[in-house]
Amino acid sequence: FHPPMNVTPFTASTQTVRMQVGSSLPTAQQLNSCLHLSSTTDSNDDEAIDISVDERLSRVRLSRATGIEWGTDLSFSFVYVRALEPAGAASLSDQVEVGDQICELRPVIAGNGEPGVPINMIGAGFDVVMSAFASLDKSIKDVDIVFFRGSKEDLKDLCNSGNGGEIEDIAITVVQNKGATDENVRTIKTKAGCNVRQLLTDNGINVYQSVTRWTNCKGKQLCGTCIVNIADGASSTNRKSLDETSTLRENPDSYRLSCVTFAYGDITVETFPPIKAAQWTR
Secondary structure, eight states: OOOOSOOOOOOOOHHHHHHHHHHHSSIIIIIGGGGOOOOSSOTTGGGSOOGGGOTTEEEEEEESSOOEEEEOOTTOBSOEEEEEOTTSHHHHHTOOOTTOEEEEEEEEOTTTOOBOOOEEOTTOBHHHHHHHHHTSOTTOOEEEEEEEOSOHHHHHHHHHHTTTOOOOEEEEEEEESTTSTTOEEEEEEEETTEEHHHHHHHTTOOOOSSTHHHHSOSSSSSSOOOEEEEEEOGGGBOOOOHHHHHHTTTSOTTEEEGGGOEESSOEEEEESOOOOHHHHTO
């Protein structure tokens, strides 16, 4: 999947976008912490990725018009370089390759050339990345981008491994048939970064409320019927994409498509939540 890279700029501060990313994605708390964020006297640098922790990380200064066509898979997260314009800034730098994952965006302050506030992009949705670029102040001409040379899974492994340790254990509490006489609560221990649908189905828990139990899309985000309610711990899951938000627009914000929901901390999941009419037409 590769949505168009051109977006219309709108008025918003870099700080605003950074806070939106950090407050709704697991990246700042669960992922970036293991990349050993820089420890300097500069408060901005305190939040920046330390690229020395892994040789696959690099920080490249490019023109704001990067000449990069961005892409993502069906999860609409973990944005990567899909293509390079032959005469674009990224291509001419000889430091960026197709497949590189974007990890951080940092504006270069006009006038003094100093880097500004870093914007965390690890695991961010496509819409978040595009909004971050579009909302840069008009005075910004150049940007520093941290890239990871490797696959999405490679980047997850790096983030989850931290100081060479094991991936963090988390607990997924599943509430089935909430409020009914046969309500059942079950806790499943798993590793951070797990896919909610895959975990539940692997443990014999049904997430489909109709015949799509047998006719669903097998987790490819095509049927929009594997709906669950993240009753607790929503901040420990990845941010919704625009597509997921649109699919679930008639339902509470805590409702998620389990096939594109990843858990990075303890969460409580309710299966078979009450859903609106639009979902029954699928």
